[in-house]
Structure formats: structure tokens, C-alpha cells
Amino acid sequence: MDIEIKRLSSQQMIPFISDLAELRVKIFYEYPYLCEGDLEYEKNYLTSYTQFSESIFVLVFDDNKLVGASTATPLKNETDEIKLPFLANNWDLNKIFYVSEGILLPKYRGHKIGLNFSRQVEEAIREKGTYETITFSVVDRQPDDPRRPIDWNPPDRFWEGLSFTKHRELKTFFKWKEIGESEASPKPMIFWLKQL
Template identity: 45%
Template sequence: MTQTVYVERKSGTDLLPYIPELARLRIEVFRDFPYLYDGTIEYEQKYLQTYIDHPDSVIVLAFDDEDNKIVGASTAIPMRDETAELQKPFLEQGYDLNKVFYCSESVLNKAYRGLGLGVRFFEEREAHAAELGGFEHITFCCVERPADHPRRPADYVPLDQFWNKRGYFKHPELTTTYVWKDLDDTEETAKPMTFWLKHDR
């Protein structure tokens, strides 16, 4: 990692000064495949309020030291504090929500990729879960797009191997849907999401 990038964990109201910049970064990064998210600043700010309202949540922020600009971020929160659509598959499969820690999303400016920040994001979120204590499973979910999707880049490489190296494995029995508006679409549609799971104990 270069000397110009540093990482900090923030929780609760400590996040307030960073919300506008973080919202803009999320919209920028999530426009790319596979998310193709056509978002708004207003929605992002409302979404990020969840992490301010729940003190056990965390956002890992990556800054460029030259101008203190946010270049990446990674979010996480106990599953007990998440929405019903995320909790549902775990409840149906008999998981105790109090023992599941959810790694929400990671976003990173393209110019700062390949510096090890993706690994660092996982390390920091897992460390936060360990400090809270009591979690047996750490999870995240990703969108499922068809192989022949018209916006799939020819050089697109899924992150499956990266996630496997971090100890996460796909669990097809744990699925949900998220609703958002894709680029070029006129209305929101439901997207299938599959969870990946790491057993912490």
C-alpha cells in the first residue's frame, strides 16, 4: 500500500462529517457492473443514516493523505440491526441473528485499486466484529447477474477467488432480493442476492 493512503474506522455520530462525500463515492462506484446502480444523493444519505443510528455498526474509510479525500469505504453492522429482507433467509435457515455480523458493501475509487485495500477492508470489519464479541458467522451478499448480461464487460472477473481466500464461501440456500433502478431503466426492479459466509468459530 502506498504511503498516501490511510484507513480509519468510524461509528455512530463520528460518521456525520463524511456522509455527503461517502454518498457521492457510493453512487460513482456502484454505477459499474455488476450493480449498475442509478442512485441519488438523497437516498444514499438516508441509507447511511442507519450506520449513524446503530452504534455497533462500523464504516471503514480510506483516505488519500495528500488532501484527506475519501477514496474508499466499507460498511458493516450486526445482522440483528439490519432490514427484514436481509434477516429473513437467516431466520428461515435457523440462524441466531445475534451471532451473525453483516459486511454490507465496499466501494473504492478505481485509481486506488490493487493496493491491498480490499483485504484491509475485510480485516478491519472482522476486527470490529471481534471487538464487539459474540459473533459466530460473518457474511455479505452480492448480486447475481446473468453471464450474457449486455453491460457485462468483456474483461470482467468475479471476486469469488478473492472472497474464498478470505475464508468466505457461497451459500445458495441463503438468498434475498434487493430493489433498485439499473442504469438505462425507467423503474426499479428486484435483483437476486446470494450470501457468502465465513464461520468465525
């Protein structure tokens, strides 16, 4: 592996939108998301992040091929579905940074690459000096979900190792078309938080 991790500005990210959209579709097709991805939706979503100067983009390359990524933006920039659980629990949106994803192709997992780029995202947020909390959301699947692969391990231990804590009181729903569904339906999402 010839791994390179790059932190990009919003403008520097624009040429990589299509590649990251394809990577997101590929990763989120896997369990636990089981999402039948929409490439145009992903491109539009990622492009919206480039509209904010404070957004953070950390990309992972293997010999110039995009194999992992994390994007983040202040929570105040996010959709209502993401903001509402925090507003309902009296959190100050201006103090929170939201990480949209931390994804890595399977063959690159278990080599501390995810740890390295997650730390770069946190470092970039800390450098801004005005945020107190980092958060992200994950789909809430039941432990006995019959679609869960036998060898699948939830990444909870990884996140706990980075000092994130699951907050079940912060819950929302995202709509997407799951494998086997005829149309999109709401999926429960739980937030994890880390205090800086």
C-alpha cells in the same frame, strides 16, 4: 498514493455521510450493479447505520479524499429483505454481523488496500466477542450477461481468499433502478458467509 485507513465510531462517521453516499453512487453505477443511484436514499441509508452504537465504519483516504469504505452492523438491525433468508434457514440473527459494502475506486484496486480494510472490519467484529458469522450480499448476474465488461473479473477469488463461502440457499431481492430501466425492479442477491 498517501493512503490512510480509519476506523470510526457511529458519531465520528456523521461528517462523512455525504462523501460516502457520493462514493456509493459512483461505485454502484458500475457493473455488476448498474444502479442509477439516488443520493438522498444513500444518505438516509448510511444515517440509519449511525443510529446503532455497534455499527462499524472503516474509511479509506488518499490525501484526505475518500476513495473506499466499508460499513457493517449487526444483522438484527438490518431490513427484512436481508434478515428473512437467515430466518427461513434457522440462523440466529444475534450471532451474525452484516457488511453493507466494501467499495474502492478502480485506480486503488489491486494494491492490497481492499484486503487491508476488509481485515480491519473483521478485526472490529471479532473484538465485540459475541458474533460467530460475518455476511454480505452481492447481486447475482449471469456469466453471459451482455453488459459485462470484457475486462471485468468477478471478485469471488478475493472473497474466497478471505475465507468467505457463497451460500446460494441464502437469497433475497433488492429493488433499485437499473441503468435503462424506467422504474426500480427486484434484483437477486446472494449471500457470502465467514465463520469466526
